[in-house]
Amino acid sequence: MSTAGKHGRLRTRGGTRERVVEATLGLFNERGPDRVTTAEIARTVGINEGNLYYHFRTKESLVLALFARFEADAETFAVRALGGGSGEARTYEDLLSDWFRLVWAYRFLFRDLLALAGTMPALATPFRKMSARMRGVVEALLRRMIEEHIVNVPKDDIEPLLANVWIVSTYWAVYLNLQKGIDEMDAGHLDWGLNQVSHLFKPFLIPTGSADVFPLSTRREPDST
Amino acid sequence: MSTAGKHGRLRTRGGTRERVVEATLGLFNERGPDRVTTAEIARTVGINEGNLYYHFRTKESLVLALFARFEADAETFAVRALGGGSGEARTYEDLLSDWFRLVWAYRFLFRDLLALAGTMPALATPFRKMSARMRGVVEALLRRMIEEHIVNVPKDDIEPLLANVWIVSTYWAVYLNLQKGIDEMDAGHLDWGLNQVSHLFKPFLIPTGSADVFPLSTRREPDST
DNA sequence: GTCTATACTCTGATAGAC
């Protein structure tokens, strides 16, 4: 996922720069960029504020670094989902799971996009571009599922279904975070989200003797700790 | 929706206080409380900043005033939806439409709740309480629809369906706002949102000769201006 | 009720020594 540091230094688990990025992601996800100060980031990493500004001359560049990382991860996902690189075909469930992990890992981008776009208009367009790209991926996957006779979706239902899939798979994390008060994710929460999206497809599933593509059973409400 | 001012003054369309609340709601919806300064609010209303602080001694009290207004409107909706007050039974579509207008009118509350909870922890619990209340309303409506043989939802699908209904009907506005770049809503956008929620129910509708409960036809993508 | 003037705090950012 991340490079190993240009000098191959493995002492403190990556160079200062990487540690800053990692810590910032955690803090941003927790409270949003606007409610995290540079002083706090420096303190979390264990360095001085002046040092932080040596690595990132503006707070904005920190956000951009995180978005670039996300974009790269998302593109990797897209290629894998469309069956580009590796020959190993993954299940639809695995792909969905990967996407969910990604959305959760960078959830501040989805949640606080408006605030970000306010201070950094340069981010709005790339974000929508990525958004459209991912939507395209989901659409391609759905059409493949239709071809493979896994689901049967009437033509007029495809568009609305795609939009709902996008909404639920984008905002499930925010929903759990805000409405349920969950701020730390475990496997159960991820399962919950997967289950929600699965249920969007369920009515269209073509009955089959073998195991289902999506996991639609034995799922419960996540614990609202 | 709002009172007429304690002196019945109708000169400038409500007293200064009401005009402040109204202007603030507009600005908050547009950019979020963190990106709107008290100076800007005063300027928008056409009064001095000092005067603004006469009516609202803190910025926080402004947010609270708006939330209180929303809570009241939401409760009015809940009572009407559950068939409490007026005897006139409204269609499910009308109720959904009312709720959508409400979510849109106060969309900053849904979108920026995390940032708000950060500065105002007192708001988190009331928000979740309201959230649960509305969820209860939707659940009651769904069970009534099942009783009236309008829909047929398998027992195990009820919970996930309710959650998806809540997610889509809560975040449709945010989705249009952020992903599509729409910041002004017209009837078409509201229709689009209604259509998305309708499609969640569609697979469970019991076929009938008469007109459907939900509008499921001739809807298109909203114009992304 | 409304305005003028001003205080205070927080935070992003820079300069320069080590």
Place this chain on the structure above:
DNA sequence: GTCTATCAGAGTATAGAC
């Protein structure tokens, strides 16, 4: 690369005259 000041600006809030 890292730390020690230190600044400049923005933004909330108050005091007091009108």
